[in-house]
Amino acid sequence: MRKGKDYILFNIIGYIFITIxxxxxxxxxxxxxxxSFASENYIINHGYTLIPRExxxxxxxxxxxxxxxxxxxxLVTIIVTSVGTSLSLFLSTxxxxxxxxxxxKYRNTLAFFLYFTTLFNGGLAPYYIILxxxxxxKNNVLVLILVPxxxxxxILILRNFIRGSIPDSLIESAKIDGAGDFTIFLRIVxxxxxxxxxxxxxxIALNYWNDWWTPMMFxxxxxxxxxxxxxxxxxxxxxxxxxxxxxxxxxxxxxxxxKLAMTVVATGPIxxxxxxxxRYFVRGxxxxxxxx
Amino acid sequence: xxxxxxxxxxxKNKVLYAMFLPVAIYYILFAYIPMGGIVLAFKEFNYRDxxxxxxxxxxxxxxxxxxxxxxxxxxxNTILYNLAFLAAYTVFSVACAIFIAELAGKIFKKFIxxxxxxxxxxxxxxxxxxxxxxxxxDYGLINTLIKNLGGEPIDIYSNPTYWYFLLPMLYVWxxxxxxxxxxxxxxxxxxxxxxEAAIIDGANIFQRIFYITIPMLKPTMIxxxxxxxxxxxxxxxxxxxxxxxxxxxxxxxxxxxxxxxxRSLMQVQDIGMASAAGAYQSVLCFVIIMFVNWLVxxxxxxxxxx
Numbered sequence: 134m135r136k137g138k139d140y141i142l143f144n145i146i147g148y149i150f151i152t153i154x155x156x157x158x159x160x161x162x163x164x165x166x167x168x169s170f171a172s173e174n175y176i177i178n179h180g181y182t183l184i185p186r187e188x189x190x191x192x193x194x195x196x197x198x199x200x201x202x203x204x205x206x207x208l209v210t211i212i213v214t215s216v217g218t219s220l221s222l223f224l225s226t227x228x229x230x231x232x233x234x235x236x237x238k239y240r241n242t243l244a245f246f247l248y249f250t251t252l253f254n255g256g257l258a259p260y261y262i263i264l265x266x267x268x269x270x271k272n273n274v275l276v277l278i279l280v281p282x283x284x285x286x287x288i289l290i291l292r293n294f295i296r297g298s299i300p301d302s303l304i305e306s307a308k309i310d311g312a313g314d315f316t317i318f319l320r321i322v323x324x325x326x327x328x329x330x331x332x333x334x335x336x337i338a339l340n341y342w343n344d345w346w347t348p349m350m351f352x353x354x355x356x357x358x359x360x361x362x363x364x365x366x367x368x369x370x371x372x373x374x375x376x377x378x379x380x381x382x383x384x385x386x387x388x389x390x391x392k393l394a395m396t397v398v399a400t401g402p403i404x405x406x407x408x409x410x411x412r413y414f415v416r417g418x419x420x421x422x423x424x425x
Numbered sequence: 426x427x428x429x430x431x432x433x434x435x436x437k438n439k440v441l442y443a444m445f446l447p448v449a450i451y452y453i454l455f456a457y458i459p460m461g462g463i464v465l466a467f468k469e470f471n472y473r474d475x476x477x478x479x480x481x482x483x484x485x486x487x488x489x490x491x492x493x494x495x496x497x498x499x500x501x502n503t504i505l506y507n508l509a510f511l512a513a514y515t516v517f518s519v520a521c522a523i524f525i526a527e528l529a530g531k532i533f534k535k536f537i538x539x540x541x542x543x544x545x546x547x548x549x550x551x552x553x554x555x556x557x558x559x560x561x562x563d564y565g566l567i568n569t570l571i572k573n574l575g576g577e578p579i580d581i582y583s584n585p586t587y588w589y590f591l592l593p594m595l596y597v598w599x600x601x602x603x604x605x606x607x608x609x610x611x612x613x614x615x616x617x618x619x620x621e622a623a624i625i626d627g628a629n630i631f632q633r634i635f636y637i638t639i640p641m642l643k644p645t646m647i648x649x650x651x652x653x654x655x656x657x658x659x660x661x662x663x664x665x666x667x668x669x670x671x672x673x674x675x676x677x678x679x680x681x682x683x684x685x686x687x688r689s690l691m692q693v694q695d696i697g698m699a700s701a702a703g704a705y706q707s708v709l710c711f712v713i714i715m716f717v718n719w720l721v722x723x724x725x726x727x728x729x730x731x
Contacts, residue, residue, distance in 0.1 A: 139629035147524040148533075154521060155537045158544055158598060161555040164566055168558065180569030181558045228448040231441045238434045243445060248731070250456035252655070253711045256703020257686050258696055259462020262476060268454070283451055314440040343548030346663065350691070365550045368557075369670070389564070396554045404546050411539065 169193075169393035176389045192394035202355075202363070203398070209274070210360040214341040217278045221337050222330060225283060229291035230318050235301065244292075247285045261350060272354045280347040281340045287333050294329035295322060328413040335410045342403045364399040368392055466704035470696045486701035493698070495685060496705070500658075503681040507660040509589075510596040511653050515646060517597050518604030523634055525605060526612045541602035552599060553667040560591075585678035588669075592679070595668070596661065604649075611645040612638060647728050651721060655714040658682060658706050682706045 160183065168181045172189035175182075196203055228247075232240045254260070270276040299322060307317050323330070345361040352358060358366075435442055462476055469482040490496055521541070525534050544552070559566050560581045568578035581587050615638070623633050662683035669679045671688070682702060690699035722729040 137629060139631055143527065143630045144529055147528045151521065151524050151528065151537050154517070154601065155540045158602065159540045161559065162543060164558055165555055176564055180564035180572075181566045182569070183566070224447045224451075227444045231445040234438075234441060237438055237441050238429075243449075245731070246449070247452060250452055250460075252714055253460065254456065254707055255460040255463040256466070256700060256707050257683075258470075258690050258700040258703050259465045259476065260459040261690060262465070262470070262696075263459050263462055264455075266472065266475065279451075279455065282455075283448060288448070314438075315444065318444065339546060343550075345548060345550050345667075361548050361550050364554075365667075368550065368554055392554060393558070396551050400547050400551050404543070407539070407542065407546065 165393060166397055169390060169397050171390060173388070173390050189390070192390035193398075195391055196394055196398060205356060206358055206360045206363040209277070209357060210342060213274070213277045213344075213359060214338055217282065217341045218334060218338045220278070221282050222334050225288045225333070225337075226291050226295075226323065226326060226330065227318060229288050229295055230322050232288075232292045233295045233299075234304070234314075244289065247288060251285050265351065271351050272357065273351075274357055276351045277341075277344070277347055277357070277359065280351070281337075281344055284337070284340070287336065291326070291329055291333060295326060298329075299325050331410040331413040335406060338406065339403060360399045364395055367395050463700075463704050463707065465696070465700040468700075470700070482697075486697040487705070490698055490701040490705065495680065496702070498677065499680050499682045499685045499702075500709075502679065503658055503660060503683075506592060506679075506681065507653075507657045509593045510660065511650065511657075513593045513597045514600055514604055514653075515650065517601050519608050519639075519642065519646065521601060521605035522608035522612055523638055525609055526638075527630065527634070538602070538606070541605065543602070544599045545603050549599075549663040549667040552595070552664070556595065556668055582672065583674045585675050588675060588679055592664070592668075596664065599664075607649065608642060608645060611642055615641050644728060647721070651717060651728070654717050655710070657713060658710040662687065 164181055164183055167183065167185045168176065169192060170185060170188055170190065171182065172187055172191060175187045175189075179186075228243075231237055232244050234240065237243075264276065264280075265271040270279065303321060304317055307321055312320065343361055344359065345365050348357070348359055348362040349365070352362070465476055465479075466486055467481055467483060468476070468479045469485070470476070470479045474480070525538060528534060547555075557565070560568075562568060562578060562580045562582065571578055579587075581591070619637050619641075620633060623637060628636070660681065660683075662681070665679060665681055665684050666687065669675050669684075671692075683706075686699050686702045686706070689695040689702065718729055718731065
């Protein structure tokens with residue numbers, strides 16, 4: 134291909150634009166990580182920095198000095214995320230598969246049954262009262278799994294993915310070979326849906342990992358606090374932070390760097406998931422991400 | 426029994442319907458039953474009698490909600506902020522997608538995409554912490570920079586007008602990576618031949634973008650915008666709550682329906698007000714979706730949501 138002037142001009146504009154956006158999205162993370170290693174004194178005197186000039190582990194030491202609460206929160210988050218994600222992914226794909234099968238006469242009714250819940254709901258107050266008073270889910274670890282369990286759009290994306298990537302004839306021939314509907318799902322549909330499962334699975338996992346809303350609404354027992362909610366409490370009040378870390382309130386407690394270090398600790402692990410699913414990303418969410 | 430009756434169908438595909446059952450039960454329990462709870466808006470709720478047996482009080486809750494003077498304010502804020510979010514998000518996502526698709530340099534593109542996706546991974550709790558690092562008065566990065574350059578630090582957390590710009594910026598920051606992947610995916614699906622023909626006809630890269638890429642992106646854009654319009658009254662509670670919280674100085678400028686409902690329910694324990702505001706939001710939301718869908722149907726049936 135010839136590379137004319139327009140092409141060069143376009144690349145200059147493009148590189149500048151994209152680099153600026155990239156810096157905007159990246160710098161906050163650098164500041165966060167770098168400043169979490171700065172000493173409290175440094176932050177108070179010089180503010181947060183981009184370039185590290187002093188290295189201190191005091192905030193991290195404080196977090197892991199009395200690690201029970203933090204490890205507990207980690208444990209809650211990890212259990213809820215892994216159980217919730219696998220349950221959600223399996224059941225969502227199963228429902229998507231049912232709505233994809235052309236011989237299911239009411240498949241569109243089923244899709245609308247799900248879709249309608251995104252159009253209309255009763256509001257937060259009835260939702261809260263029904264879950265807390267009628268289902269008795271308050272202070273129950275189940276609530277952390279159940280509230281974020283399904284997302285209608287993910288189910289519809291999965292259905293469109295299956296529809297777009299698995300030919301009907303494959304299902305037909307499996308049927309002729311005597312496979313039942315569930316076997317077809319397990320043996321054919323699930324393995325062939327890997328790209329979609331990877332990206333949707335990541336989204337679901339993120340929803341669980343980052344959920345602070347459910348514990349704020351429904352959990353009062355400290356032993357059930359997940360990571361993000363613990364972080365939220367630390368950020369909103371350093372005195373609470375002192376309690377959470379089971380530390381007698383000390384004047385010289387590194388408040389600012391403590392907040393930062395806790396933020397790093399709460400974020401870290403989930404970001405490492407990304408490289409593993411990145412290659413599935415575009416393919417996974419595209420195939421009909423759009424229309425339900 | 427009739428050959429194509431309801432029960433016949435269920436029986437024929439009983440395994441398949443059974444496979445749908447878990448999701449169906451979940452939505453009945455966690456969406457449809459709470460939907461019925463909307464009657465709460467017309468009741469004077471007490472915990473002893475529960476939702477079903479609490480006494481009715483007609484439109485009292487709504488009167489109280491509208492008399493509080495916040496109804497109009499929060500509706501306006503919710504709609505205007507979400508429109509600003511949507512406009513900024515769409516423009517930036519489409520621009521990024523087009524640049525990423527056309528730029529040279531594979532490694533750079535891969536890298537930048539990963540970087541742009543980072544904010545998607547962190548919760549609003551973390552974003553709020555970062556935001557605070559940047560903008561707080563005493564040692565925020567921006568103010569440190571301003572002070573080093575000899576300027577006067579700015580107090581963003583007690584100055585409402587900044588937030589009209591900051592919040593949309595923040596929204597773009599958080600979602601642009603995700604949005605650009607959606608649009609990029611659409612671009613990847615376009616027919617190469619169009620571009621080849623255009624190149625042969627002598628179209629330069631800008632002409633190709635304006636006369637091929639953007640028009641072909643229109644359906645995707647319309648559908649994504651439609652979906653977002655449906656959520657225009659339920660926008661980004663997480664963001665507002667985590668970043669602004671209960672900052673009284675900013676509340677009039679940043680209070681949205683969701684934060685109002687949440688405050689009335691969890692902090693003031695005013696269940697009447699919370700249910701009335703929630704019901705108002707749901708009904709209005711439903712009407713907006715129906716209207717938008719009707720509008721699009723009239724314009725082009727294929728773009729409609731249902």
